[in-house]
Amino acid sequence: MLPEQNPYSPGSGRRPPELVGRTGELEAFDTLRARVANGLGDRGVVLTGLRGVGKTVLLNEMHRMADRSEWLTVRIEARRDETGARAVRRALARELVVSARKLTRTRMTARMREALGTISSFNAKVGATGIELGVDLSLGRADSGDAEVDLLELVEDVALALGEGRRAFGVFVDEMQDLDSETMGALIAAQHAANQRDWPFYVIAAGLPNLPRVLTETRSYAERLFNYRQIGKFSREDATQALREPAERLGAEYSPDALEILLDAAGGYPYFIQEYGQAAWNLAGDRLVSGADAVAAVQYGTEQLDSGFFRSRWHRATPSERRMLRAMAVDGEGPSPTARVAQRMALQPSSLGPYRAALINKGLVYAPEHGQIAFTVPGMAAYVDRHHDDLDDAADDGAATD
Ligand SMILES: Nc1ncnc2c1ncn2[C@@H]1O[C@H](COP(=O)(O)OP(=O)(O)OP(=O)(O)O)[C@@H](O)[C@H]1O
Ligand SMILES: [Mg+2]
Incomplete structure (x- = not known):
């Protein structure tokens, strides 16, 4: 079938044609959103799982949901090899200013103006961008240079201002296990303070299966702060849907044996389903993936995985x-x-x-x-x-x- 119509999406963080399963996680986040809208508190969310199970896709989906509820959101991706604490904080400040600019276009309360001042001074301190928010800096707020103190003041001012409109401040962190311990400690401490004082501030994080341990080793109370969700492989039913639906929507189908062959090869892993689905689509003739197409797709798809997904990691x-x-x-x-x-x-x-x-x-x-x-x-x-x-x-x- 035509490659230019191929609906599958193998690749890191790529939004799938059909977001399958994950209902529990999405509902949990929806509840969080609804609680915020009712002025109630909840816990942050930590998504953990192996490579390629769909953590980033899910985190991005939650981010979109938060944006639709007009939260103030920032998204950062931790990287171990980067210059660490300062770089992450600069990214945080930069994203925050960009996000906050949207708020300046609406009518603002006095508290919101102050919060923007705090964002500006946090930003000035870490030297992120020259983007102006059109307010005076809140001198002495979030500009001490101590990560924990500054983040706490920032969260307090921003979350309380947003809370007036029943909105929240959300920090979305991907690959959180790689965050430097200073920033990690500061984020956990801010979440802790927010939970205790009912500030609408939430850390929504994704990472490898060791992330919960890294969090509790950083701050022992982290254990109670988050709603921990393990993201795993798909059930056979969900895997079938992930493979079948995108093709059916375009008027193509799988023969029963093709479906079995591809699902067995993918072993329920979202990344592999996308890779084999893509190969099957490209190799099949008109509108039907046959058993023989599936056998060829497994071979081709595996070669693709070997030369990309696995090889890059081996190297x-x-x-x-x-x-x-x-x-x-x-x-x-x-x-x-x-x-x-x-x-x-x-x-x-x-x-x-x-x-x-x-x-x-x-x-x-x-x-x-x-x-x-x-x-x-x-x-x-x-x-x-x-x-x-x-x-x-x-x-x-x-x-x-x-
Ligand atoms: N719910 C889903 N339904 C169907 N396909 C999905 C789903 N979630 C993710 N995928 C697909 O799986 C692949 C991997 O997704 P993603 O990059 O989010 O995984 P990850 O867990 O973040 O991996 P890593 O640990 O390597 O960052 C992508 O090709 C994506 O399109
Ligand atoms: Mg990821």
């Missing part, structure tokens, strides 16, 4: 870190006991530490529990198996050395 690891990934792959999807992985690499468990830490840093593995290690990428073990021979360190293209 982030240094040769010795790859040895560890290989030792983990012996256990399939895992998790693996770290002691066993060390043994396979002929290392003392303590010597495994630096590799483990580096791979966690790169977002390739995480520790589901103490003494365990697992891939963050579904299907990574099978990828390593498939390419056992050509993944040799000697064949490395020099992307990384140690």
Whole structure:
């Protein structure tokens, strides 16, 4: 069928043609929105899950819902490799000013003018942009240079002003496990204060399965502050819908055996469904994906995943870190006991530490529990198996050395 009409959307954070499942999460956020509109409080939301399950898509959807309710929103994506705290705070300030500019076009209460002053002074302090909000700086508010104090004052002023109109201030953070600990601590502390004092301020976050632990290690009370939701693979029913609906809407269909073949290959993972769906569409003849098309699509789609999704991650690891990934792959999807992985690499468990830490840093593995290690990428073990021979360190293209 025509590639230019292909409805599928493999790719990071790409909005799918059909947002399937996730009803529980969307309803929870809708309730939060409704409570804000009724002047009531609630908890922030933390979405966690493996790579490619649809956390970013869901976070973006919640962001859109918040915008539709006229919240003041900012969205940031944490990155470990970036220059850390200052860069994130600058991004926060920049987004905030851009968002706040919309408010200046409506009639403002005195409190709102003050809040804009606080935003301006926060912005001036971190030196983000020259965009003016047309109000005087609130000197002495949110401009001390101490992340926790400044964020707290900012949240207080902005949330209280928005609360007058039964709206909220929402900070959407993707990949939150990678946030520097200072900004993370400041955001959690602000959420804590907001919960206690009924300020309409919410952190809505997405991240890897270790995020809840990172949050509680940063501030122990984080455990009670958020509504934690695990985002996983689809049920067979949801997976079927994700694959079938986009094609049917365009007048195409899958034969029953094609559907089975593609769904089995995708294993319920949203990313893989999009990849195989895209391949099946491109390979099929007119309006029908046959079993033979599906077989070819699995082969083609897997090659696509191998050369992109998996390979890019494999190449982030240094040769010795790859040895560890290989030792983990012996256990399939895992998790693996770290002691066993060390043994396979002929290392003392303590010597495994630096590799483990580096791979966690790169977002390739995480520790589901103490003494365990697992891939963050579904299907990574099978990828390593498939390419056992050509993944040799000697064949490395020099992307990384140690
Ligand atoms: N609810 C859904 N229904 C159908 N497809 C989806 C859904 N959620 C996500 N997808 C598809 O899955 C893929 C991955 O989505 P997304 O980037 O949001 O995952 P992620 O969990 O943020 O991954 P990562 O951890 O790598 O950032 C995209 O191609 C997207 O279109
Ligand atoms: Mg994501």
